[in-house]
Amino acid sequence: MRQPNSCHCSSQSQLENERLKQASFLTEILSLTSSLKDHLSALFEKDNVSRNYLLSKNNQPYEGIIDYFRIEEIRKYVRVKPNRLGKQNFMGANGTFTSIGHACFSMKEELEEYMNYDVGDICKDDWKLAQKLMVHGCDPLPRRRCFSVAPKLYTRPYPINESIWKLPDDRNVRWSQYKCKNFTCLARNSTGKGFFKCSDCFNLTHHELPRWIESIYVYPNSNLTSDFLIQDILGLKPGEIRIGLDFSVGTGTFAARMRDFNVSIISATINLGAPFSEMIALRGLVPLYLTVNQRVPFFDNTLDIIHTTRFLDGWIDIVLLDFILYDWDRVLRPGGLLWIDSFFCMKEDIDDYLEVFNMLRYKKHKWVVVPKIDKDGNEVFFSAVLEKPPRPF
Structure with missing residues (x-):
């Protein structure tokens, strides 16, 4: 009778030892957790929080990039700005990471000249320097405090x-x-105005007024044209086209004409030798000061139409065009329209460019290639209206 009692006592003793070990293990885990929490809190309470953020996988300090520039305003701008309460903000970030274009590092002198000013004073009249920086890849530019x-x-x-x-x-x-030095000079049909793209687009009455409303034929006695009419394009998707982007060199006439059809268009442009942005705004339209280097600032699947003319031409690198088209595809909604308007290039290059446009696998509503008559057939125009399909295919 005693032997079973002895076994029972031994089992209880082993069970008690196991419980003590588990309790000791849990106590140690809780102690380590508390220690780690205190350590992390101490890190975030440091004044220079930016040193705790690493720029890359090789643990290169963020401060090393900041120290590359000599002008203090650049350093202040690019340094990480921690939230004042030491907590995540409503965007889910512990700080604000202001950005500049990667080419700013190769244009150090120009950027430092641009950022060399007195805080709270009047900025220099240096928009042309700013545009030079943007066009060469220092885009986005840092904000300024002048x-x-x-x-x-x-x-x-x-x-x-x-x-x-x-x-x-x-x-x-x-x-x-x-x-x-005035709009009359820009509208005059003469050379030497400082720009060649869209040389007549400040002539609102004779050149701009009929655009996209009346067809212009390559040969007067034929119906060969690369121009499409707005009412025909909107007729492809009745009532569906409401908002869009015009990525062109121009004075906003496409947006003005679309406004007649109750379609709101934002005009992306830069000031290539003339005040295109100011002209668009003074006409009562919305200019978007944007270079081809930058991702378009719209969310995915939001625009009904993207139109481009006199901008994406035979000068553009095939890979760059590929990136641009994929970005435009990103912001076009399913069923949205991509209107390629009079893209021109050398005749020998047209097949390469058409292959890039075909890559989109869009539905082809319109697709035409016509000769450019002032170049003896060596250059051609390509125009198309393409519809983004639903995905996945």
């Missing part, structure tokens, strides 16, 4: 019912960086 230069005698813009088809007041533009 007040932008404005025209000295800025006047009230014309009412919207007048401004669309009327040259703006010359006093509303800073002309110091342009060859032409």
Whole structure:
């Protein structure tokens, strides 16, 4: 009878030992967790939080990049800005990471010149330097803490019912960086105006007024044209086209014409030798100051239409065009339209470019290649209207 009692006592003793070991293990884990929590809290409480963020997998300190620049305003701008409460903000980040384009590092002197100013003072009239930086890949540019230069005698813009088809007041533009010093010069049919793309697009009455409303034929006695009419394109998707982007060199006429059909268009452009951005705004339309280097600032699957003319031409690298088209595809909604308007290139290159457009596997509503008559057939125009399909295919 005693033997079973002895076994029972032995089992209880072993069980008690196991419980003590588990309790000791849990106590140790809790102690380590508490220690780790205290350690992390101490890290985030340091004044220079930016040193705790690593730039790359090789643990290169973020401060090493900051120290590359000599101008203090650049350093202050690119340094990580920790949240004041030491907690994540509503965007889910512990700080704000202001960005600059990677090519800013290869244009150090130009960027430091651009950022060399007195805080709270008037900025230099250096928009041309800023645009040079952007075009060469220093995009986005850092923000500045100075007040932008404005025209000295800025006047009230014309009412919207007048401004669309009327040259703006010359006093509303800073002309110091342009060859032409007024809109009349820009609208004049002459050379030496400082730009060649869209050389007639400031002529609102004769050149711009009929665009996308009347067809222009390559040969007067034929129906051969690379121009499509807005009403025909909108007729492909009745009532569906409401908002879009025009990525072109121009003065906003495409947006003005689409406005007549109750379609809102944002016009992306830069000031290539003329005040294109100001002209678009003074007409009562929305300019988007954007280079081809940058991802378009719209969310996925949101736009009904993207239109481009006089911009993506035979100068563009095939791989770059590929990246651009994929980005445009990103922001076009399923069923949205991509309107390629008079893309021109050398005849010998057209097959390579067409292959890139075919890569999209869009539905082809319109697709035409016509000769450029002023180049003896050595250059061609390509125009197309393509519809983004639902995905996956």
